[in-house]
Amino acid sequence: MDLIRTNDLTKQFDGFTAVDGVTLAVGAGEILALLGPNGAGKTTTIRMLTSILRPTRGTAEVGGFDTQRNPVGVRRSVGLLTEHHGLYTRMRPLDYLQFFGKVYGMTPDQIRARVRELAARYDLEWAFGRRLGEFSKGMRQKLALVRALLHDPPVLLLDEPTSAMDPASARTVREGIAALRSAKRAIVVCTHNLPEAEMLADRIAIIHRGRIVAHGTPAELKKVLLGDPIMELRLARSLDGAVGLLPEGIDLLASGPDWIRYRTARPEKVNPELLGALAAAGVPVVTLSEVHRSLEDVYLQVVAGQEGAAERAV
Amino acid sequence: MNAGALATFDLFGGALTVARREIRDQMRDWRILIPIILLTLFFPALMNFTARQAVEFVGRYGAPLIGERLIPFLLMVVGFFPVSISLVIALESFAGERERLSLEPLLATPLTEGQLYLGKMLASLAPPLAASYLGISVYLIGLAIQIGWRPPGMLLAQVVLLTTAQALVMVSGAVVISLQTTSVRAANLLASFIILPVSQLIIGESLIMFWGRYTILWWVVLALTVIGVVLGRMGLHLFNREEVLGREFDVLRLRSGWDYFWHAFRQGAKNPLDWYRGLFRGTLARLWPSVAILAAALVAAYLLGGRMASEFRLPPEILELDRLDRDALGSLAEYGFLSGQGWLWVLSNNLRAMAAATLLGCFSFGVLAVILLMAPVGIVGYFAGNMALAGQDVGRFLAALVLPHAVLEIPAALVGGAAILQLGLAAISPPQGRSLGQNLLLALAEWARLFLGLVVPLLAGAAALEVFVTPRIALLLLNGM
Numbered sequence: 001m002d003l004i005r006t007n008d009l010t011k012q013f014d015g016f017t018a019v020d021g022v023t024l025a026v027g028a029g030e031i032l033a034l035l036g037p038n039g040a041g042k043t044t045t046i047r048m049l050t051s052i053l054r055p056t057r058g059t060a061e062v063g064g065f066d067t068q069r070n071p072v073g074v075r076r077s078v079g080l081l082t083e084h085h086g087l088y089t090r091m092r093p094l095d096y097l098q099f100f101g102k103v104y105g106m107t108p109d110q111i112r113a114r115v116r117e118l119a120a121r122y123d124l125e126w127a128f129g130r131r132l133g134e135f136s137k138g139m140r141q142k143l144a145l146v147r148a149l150l151h152d153p154p155v156l157l158l159d160e161p162t163s164a165m166d167p168a169s170a171r172t173v174r175e176g177i178a179a180l181r182s183a184k185r186a187i188v189v190c191t192h193n194l195p196e197a198e199m200l201a202d203r204i205a206i207i208h209r210g211r212i213v214a215h216g217t218p219a220e221l222k223k224v225l226l227g228d229p230i231m232e233l234r235l236a237r238s239l240d241g242a243v244g245l246l247p248e249g250i251d252l253l254a255s256g257p258d259w260i261r262y263r264t265a266r267p268e269k270v271n272p273e274l275l276g277a278l279a280a281a282g283v284p285v286v287t288l289s290e291v292h293r294s295l296e297d298v299y300l301q302v303v304a305g306q307e308g309a310a311e312r313a314v
Numbered sequence: 315m316n317a318g319a320l321a322t323f324d325l326f327g328g329a330l331t332v333a334r335r336e337i338r339d340q341m342r343d344w345r346i347l348i349p350i351i352l353l354t355l356f357f358p359a360l361m362n363f364t365a366r367q368a369v370e371f372v373g374r375y376g377a378p379l380i381g382e383r384l385i386p387f388l389l390m391v392v393g394f395f396p397v398s399i400s401l402v403i404a405l406e407s408f409a410g411e412r413e414r415l416s417l418e419p420l421l422a423t424p425l426t427e428g429q430l431y432l433g434k435m436l437a438s439l440a441p442p443l444a445a446s447y448l449g450i451s452v453y454l455i456g457l458a459i460q461i462g463w464r465p466p467g468m469l470l471a472q473v474v475l476l477t478t479a480q481a482l483v484m485v486s487g488a489v490v491i492s493l494q495t496t497s498v499r500a501a502n503l504l505a506s507f508i509i510l511p512v513s514q515l516i517i518g519e520s521l522i523m524f525w526g527r528y529t530i531l532w533w534v535v536l537a538l539t540v541i542g543v544v545l546g547r548m549g550l551h552l553f554n555r556e557e558v559l560g561r562e563f564d565v566l567r568l569r570s571g572w573d574y575f576w577h578a579f580r581q582g583a584k585n586p587l588d589w590y591r592g593l594f595r596g597t598l599a600r601l602w603p604s605v606a607i608l609a610a611a612l613v614a615a616y617l618l619g620g621r622m623a624s625e626f627r628l629p630p631e632i633l634e635l636d637r638l639d640r641d642a643l644g645s646l647a648e649y650g651f652l653s654g655q656g657w658l659w660v661l662s663n664n665l666r667a668m669a670a671a672t673l674l675g676c677f678s679f680g681v682l683a684v685i686l687l688m689a690p691v692g693i694v695g696y697f698a699g700n701m702a703l704a705g706q707d708v709g710r711f712l713a714a715l716v717l718p719h720a721v722l723e724i725p726a727a728l729v730g731g732a733a734i735l736q737l738g739l740a741a742i743s744p745p746q747g748r749s750l751g752q753n754l755l756l757a758l759a760e761w762a763r764l765f766l767g768l769v770v771p772l773l774a775g776a777a778a779l780e781v782f783v784t785p786r787i788a789l790l791l792l793n794g795m
Contacts, residue, residue: 014567014570015570047418047559050421050422051555052418052421052422052555052556052559053555053556053559054556072424072426075422075423075424076424078422080418080422082415082418082419082422084415085415086414086415086416086417086418086419086420087416088335088339088416090339090342090343091335091338091339091342095335095338099331099335100419100423102331103328103331103332103423103424103425104423104424105424144419147419
C-alpha cells in the first residue's frame, strides 16, 4: 500500500520552476531517499507533501489524504523533521513535547507514555532537566526526531536530517532513523549525503533542477547508470595463457601481470565457468570479487549528464 | 492519536494551546519581563508622585483645573506604556519564528490558520494588557491612598477600553507586518507605520483629555475597535502557510512588479479604443459597489452640512445673491475666472485634492479619502441650508452656482473616490492565491486606469465649465442678465 503518491507534482515561484513534474510512490515499510544538490527542489517537494505549499500543478496523496483537499488530514499523518531543528530553546524537553502532543490532539497520559518510550529509545532521558538551548546539535536533532514521531505518524518526512552536523552527531541521528523502519510506515529522507542515502534507503530518487532524473534501488541505479557489474580476478601466479580461458560474454576491461578486470551481464553464470576453467587448467585463484562502485559514481554521472544536456539545450 | 480529542480541538482550544506556550516562553525572556515589571510597578508609582506634586503645585496658584485634568491623563499614560510592549511581541510573532527557523515544524502541525493566527494574537495581547490593567490598579490605589482621588466609573471604563483598543490596533497591525517580513529587523523597520500613527493618536487623546471632552473618547474607542477588527481580518486573510514560509518578502522586484502593473493596466488592449472599451465594460462594472458607498457618503455629507446650518448660521445679508450685477463678471475675471489660467488653477487644485485623497486613502483603508471628498459637498450642503434658513431659493442657488460644473465634477468624485476606496481596501483582503503586493498593484492599476481614462478628463471638463460657464449661468439665473 502506497502511503505517499505524487503525480506530476509541480511548483513554480514567480515563473521559476522549483519542482517539475515529480511522480513518486512510497509504500509502507519503505524508505525513499530523495537525493540532490542544494536547490534541487527537495525541500519544496517535502513542503508540498506536508501541505505547507500548494502545488502549481499535479497532485499528491499522503497517508491516504489529498494534500490540497484535506491538508489537516495530511498533517496529522505526517511527522516532519526539518533541516534545522526549529526547537524553542528556552523550553525544557518535556514542556516542548507536551505542546506538540496537545497540538496533535493527544491526551496528557498518551503524551507522557510516548515521551517516556521515545526518550528511552533515543537516550535523551538524562537530559530532560536541561533547557533545549543547552542541548548539543545531535541531541537537538534527536529531540526534533522525537517531536516528529510523537504522534506515531504513518509517514515520516526527514529533510536533510544530518546536514551541518559533526560526524558523531550525524551517525547518532542516522542510526536513529534506521531504527524507524517499520512495516506500517513510509519514510522519505531528503539528503545530499550519498553514503547516508545508500545506507538508509530502499530506493533512491535523484532530483536535479526540480526533476526526478533517476529512480530505483541503489543496485538498479548502479546497473542502469554504470553498466553491468565489474569483476576482478587475482591469481597466485602470472596470467600467462590464462586469458585464453575466459568464457564468452566477458568484456575484458583491464589486466595486469596477475590480475584481470572484466564486465559481465551474467556474473552468476560466467564466474563459476571461469573458476571451473581455471581450476581445470591448474591456475591457482587468490580472489574473485565485484569491484565496488559507489552511489557517488552514479550520482555524479547523472548530474553530469543533466548538466551536459542543459548546456547542449542552451 | 485520539480522534475524539482531535475533533474537539476547536479554534479556541488550538489558539489557547499556542498562546499558552508563547506566553510561557515570554515569561522566560528577561528582555520582555523586566520592562513589563518596571512599567507595571515602578512607573505607576512615579506617576503617583508626579500627580501628587502637580496637584499640590497648581493648587498653590489657584489652578486646580490643571491637576484635575492631569490625573486622568496620567491614568491613560500609565495604561498605555505597558501596552506598547505588545508591539514588540507581536512584531516578533511570525518574523521571529521564521528567523529562528522554528516556524516550519509549527506549520506542519494540524493547527489551522485561524488557530495559529488567533493564538499569536492572544499571546501578544494578554501579557501587556494584564500588565497595563495592573499598572492602572497600582496607580489608582496609590492615588486613593495619597490624595484620596477615585476615578469616576465612566472615566475608568473609558481608559480601560481605550487601552484595550489601542493594544488591539497595535497588535493587529504588528502581526500583519510580522507576516509580511522575513526578519525581526525588517519588521522593526516597518513598525514606524504603527508607531507614528499611534503617537499621533496619543497626542490627540491627550488634547481631548486636557480639553475635558471625555465623551469624544467613546468615538476614539469605537474607531480604534473598528480599525483593530479590520486589521485583524486583514492579518487573518493574509495568513496562509504558503505565504508565510514560501515567499521572499524583502526582495523588491521592480521589473516583475512593473510587468504585473502594466499587464493589469493594459488589460490586453490592442489600441486606445479597445482600452476604453475595457475600462467601461470591465473596470467600471466592477466599481459599482464602491460608487454606491461614495454616493451614499456624499448624500450624507450634503444632509449633514444642511443640518450644521441651523447650528452655525451665516448672516443673511451675505447670502443675498440677487445683489450680483454685471460688474461681478469683471471681479471674477480679476480672480482668474473666464481665462485659461483660471481653468488650469481650478484643474490643478482638484487634481491636488484627488492626489491628497489617494495618499490618505492608502493609509486609512480609503476612509480618510471618503471624508476628504465629503468635505466640499458638506460645505455646499451647509450653504444650501443657510440659504433655506434665509428664505432664499435653494434650487436656484444650486442650479446657478453648483450644478453647471457639478454635472462633471460629481461623477469624477464618485469614480475617483470609488477607485481610491478600492485601492485602500485592497490591503485588507487579497483573494486566495494572490499576495498582498499583487493585490495592491492590481488595485493601483485599476486606479490608474480610472484616473487616466475618466477622472482627469472629467475634472478637466468640470474645471472648464466652472471657469467659463458657471459664472455666466450664475448671472443669468440670479439676476436675469
